[in-house]
Amino acid sequence: MLTTIVKQEWRRLRRHRLAQAVLTLVVVLVSVIVLSHWQLQQNAIDAQKTWQQTADEFWQAQPERHPHRVAHYGHVVFREHSPLSFLDVGVAPFNGNFLFLEAHKQNASAIKSYPVNASSLAIGFPSVATFFWFVWPLVLIILAYGAISDEKQMNRYTWLLSLGLTKRTLMSAKAVFYIVLSTIIVAFIACVAALFIALTAHVSAQHWSSFAAMMASFWLYSIMWVLIIVTVSAVAKNNLQSLLSSLAVWLFICVLVPKMAAPIGQSLAPVPEHANFVSQLKKDVKAVGDSHNPNDPYFNSFKQSVLDQYGVDSIEELPVNYNGLIMAEGERITSDIYQRHLHTLEQTFAEHERTHQWLSWLSPTLVLSKVSVLLSGNDRASIDEFAKQAEAYRLSLIQALNKVHTEQIDHHNDRAQKISGDVWRDMALFEFDMKPAQLPLKNLLPFLVWLVLIAGLFYRVGAKQS
Numbered sequence: 062m063l064t065t066i067v068k069q070e071w072r073r074l075r076r077h078r079l080a081q082a083v084l085t086l087v088v089v090l091v092s093v094i095v096l097s098h099w100q101l102q103q104n105a106i107d108a109q110k111t112w113q114q115t116a117d118e119f120w121q122a123q124p125e126r127h128p129h130r131v132a133h134y135g136h137v138v139f140r141e142h143s144p145l146s147f148l149d150v151g152v153a154p155f156n157g158n159f160l161f162l163e164a165h166k167q168n169a170s171a172i173k174s175y176p177v178n179a180s181s182l183a184i185g186f187p188s189v190a191t192f193f194w195f196v197w198p199l200v201l202i203i204l205a206y207g208a209i210s211d212e213k214q215m216n217r218y219t220w221l222l223s224l225g226l227t228k229r230t231l232m233s234a235k236a237v238f239y240i241v242l243s244t245i246i247v248a249f250i251a252c253v254a255a256l257f258i259a260l261t262a263h264v265s266a267q268h269w270s271s272f273a274a275m276m277a278s279f280w281l282y283s284i285m286w287v288l289i290i291v292t293v294s295a296v297a298k299n300n301l302q303s304l305l306s307s308l309a310v311w312l313f314i315c316v317l318v319p320k321m322a323a324p325i326g327q328s329l330a331p332v333p334e335h336a337n338f339v340s341q342l343k344k345d346v347k348a349v350g351d352s353h354n355p356n357d358p359y360f361n362s363f364k365q366s367v368l369d370q371y372g373v374d375s376i377e378e379l380p381v382n383y384n385g386l387i388m389a390e391g392e393r394i395t396s397d398i399y400q401r402h403l404h405t406l407e408q409t410f411a412e413h414e415r416t417h418q419w420l421s422w423l424s425p426t427l428v429l430s431k432v433s434v435l436l437s438g439n440d441r442a443s444i445d446e447f448a449k450q451a452e453a454y455r456l457s458l459i460q461a462l463n464k465v466h467t468e469q470i471d472h473h474n475d476r477a478q479k480i481s482g483d484v485w486r487d488m489a490l491f492e493f494d495m496k497p498a499q500l501p502l503k504n505l506l507p508f509l510v511w512l513v514l515i516a517g518l519f520y521r522v523g524a525k526q527s
Contacts, residue, residue: 066226066234067241070208080204087200091250094187098147099257106262109139109158121486125479128466129388132164132459138491140447143438144261144268148254148275149190151439160448162455162491164462165392167342167399189250190433193279194426195315197246198286201239202307205287208235209295210303228295229523236291236519243283251276267497271436274500278429281512285425288515295522318424322417330412338402345398352387363390377472384475385467389460396456410441421507428508436498446496454491461488 074080116137123131140158209232212218221231251272258264258272290307297303333341350359367386368374376383421427434440462485470478 066231067238070235070238074204083200083203087197087246088249090196091189091192091246092253094189094192095147095250095253095257098150098188099261102142102147103261105158106142109142112137112159113139117490120490122482123485124482126482127476127478128385128462128470128480128484129164131485132388132462135161135163136458136491137161138451138454138493140444141493141495143443143495144258144264145272145275145437146439147257148188148272149433149437149439150188151434151437152441152444153439156441156444158447160451162451162458164388164459165395167395167452167455189254190275190430190437193282194430194433197243197283198311198315201243201283201286201290202304202311204242205235205239205290206294206304206307207300208232208239208291210297210300211294214299227523228525229520232291232295232519232523235294236287239287239291240284243287244280247276247280247283250279271438271498275433275436278432281508282425282429285508285512285515288519292515292519292522314424315426318420319427319430322420322427325420326413326416329416330409332406332409332413338406342399342402345402346395349394349398352391360387360390363387379472381467382470382472382475384472385463385465385470388466389463392456392459392463396452399452407445418504418507421504422510425508425511428505431504432500435500438495438498443496447493450493451491458488 120134120136123134126134138160142158146153207214209218212221212231222228254276255272258268289310293306293310294303297306350363351357352360354360364376364383367379367383368376371379371381373379417427417431421431431440435442465480465484469480
C-alpha cells in the first residue's frame with residue numbers, strides 16, 4: 062500500500078504542469094548558481110594569486126633604502142579562498158579578503174559591523190546555501206502543501222481510510238515521496254558541486270569531509286521541511302488553509318527570526334563603526350605617549366631607561382641608534398593597545414554569537430546556515446584568523462626593520478643613510494595558514510531538537526484517525 066501511494070503521488074506530480082515547471086527551474090537555477098559562483102571564485106583566486114605575486118615582487122625589488130621608509134612602503138597580503146567558498150559566500154563580501162600592512166597601522170578586516178553571515182543580511186542571496194535555506198522550503202510547500210489536504214478536499218481521504226489505510230501510513234507515504242525527491246535534488250547538486258570542487262586546486266580530505274557534512278545538512282533540513290509541510294497538510298481542512306499555514310511557518314523560521322538576529326545582537330552589544338574604532342585607538346595611543354614630543358613624560362622616562370641600560374649620559378653616546386629603539390617602542394605600544402581593543406571587540410562579537418545561539422532555538426535555519434558558512438570557510442572566525450595572522454606577521458616584519466634601523470643605521474645623519482635591498486629580500490613572506498573547519502556539535506543541538514519534535518508531532522498527528 063505504501064508503494065502504491067508513492068507511485069500515485071509521482072503520477073500526480075507528473076500531471077502537475079506547475080510542479081514540473083518549478084522543478085525544472087530549480088535544476089536550471091541551481092546549476093547556474095553553482096557554475097557562476099565557482100567561476101567567480103576561480104577568478105578571485107587567480108586575481109589574488111597574481112596580485113600577491115606582484116606585491117611580493119615589488120616588496121623584494123625595493124632598492125637600497127632607509128629601513129623606516131621600507132616599513133612605511135608597506136606590503137599587501139591576501140586571504141586564501143577555501144575550495145568550498147563558492148557554496149556559501151558567508152561574510153567575505155562584507156569583510157574583504159586582503160590587508161595592507163604598514164608601520165604603526167593595524168588594518169583588521171574583522172573591525173566591521175557584520176558579525177553574521179549573508180543569510181541574516183540579505184534574504185535570497187544567490188548562493189547554493191541560501192537557495193536551500195530559503196528557496197527550497199518554498200518549492201516543497203508548492204509541491205506538497207496538498208499532500209493530505211487535497212485528499213480531503215477531493216473527498217478521497219475517507220475512502221482511503223475505509224480501505225484499511227491508516228492516516229499515519231498515508232502521511233508516511235507522502236513524506237517518503239518528497240524525501241526521495243529532496244534526496245534526488247541534493248544528490249544532483251552534490252554531483253555538480255563535487256565536479257567543480259575536483260577542478261579546484263589544493264583540495265584536501267578535510268575539504269571533502271566538510272563538503273559531505275554540508276550536503277548532509279541540506280538533506281536533513283529538507284527532511285525537516287517535508288515533515289512540517291505534510292503534518293500541516295494533515296491538520297488543515299483544505300488546501301488553502303494548508304498553503305497559508307505552511308507559508309506562515311516558513312516566514313517565521315526562514316525570514317522573521319534570521320532577520321531579527323542581527324538587530325537584536327547589535328542592540329544588546331553595539332559594535333563600533335570602523336572609523337570610531339580607529340579614532341579611539343589613536344586617542345589611547347596618544348594618551349600613553351608621543352614620541353615626537355621632546356617633553357613627553359613617557360618617552361622621557363623611556364629615554365632615561367635606555368641611557369641607564371647602556372651606561373651613557375646622552376643618546377649620541379649610545380652604541381645603537383636611539384631612533385630605531387623609539388620606533389620599536391612605539392610599535393609595541395600601538396600593538397598592545399590594538400590587541401586590547403580587539404579583545405573587547407571579540408567579546409562583543411561573542412555576545413552576538415550567544416544571542417544568535419538563543420534565537421536558533423526558534424529557527425533551525427539560523428543553526429544550519431551558520432554550519433554551512435563555517436564549513437565553507439567564510440565565517441567570521443576565518444576572517445578573524447586571517448586578520449590575526451596578518452597582524453602577527455606585520456608586527457614581526459616591522460620590528461625586524463626597526464632592529465635593522467637600530468643596529469645598522471648610525472644615529473648621526475640618520476635619514477641620509479640606506480641599507481642594502483638584500484635585507485628585505487631575505488625576509489620571509491606572508492603565508493596564511495588556513496585552519497580546518499571545526500564544527501562544535503553543541504551548536505547543532507537546536508536543530509536536532511527541532512527535528513525530533515517535528516518527527517514526534519508527525520507521529521502524533523498520524524495517530525489520530527480523523
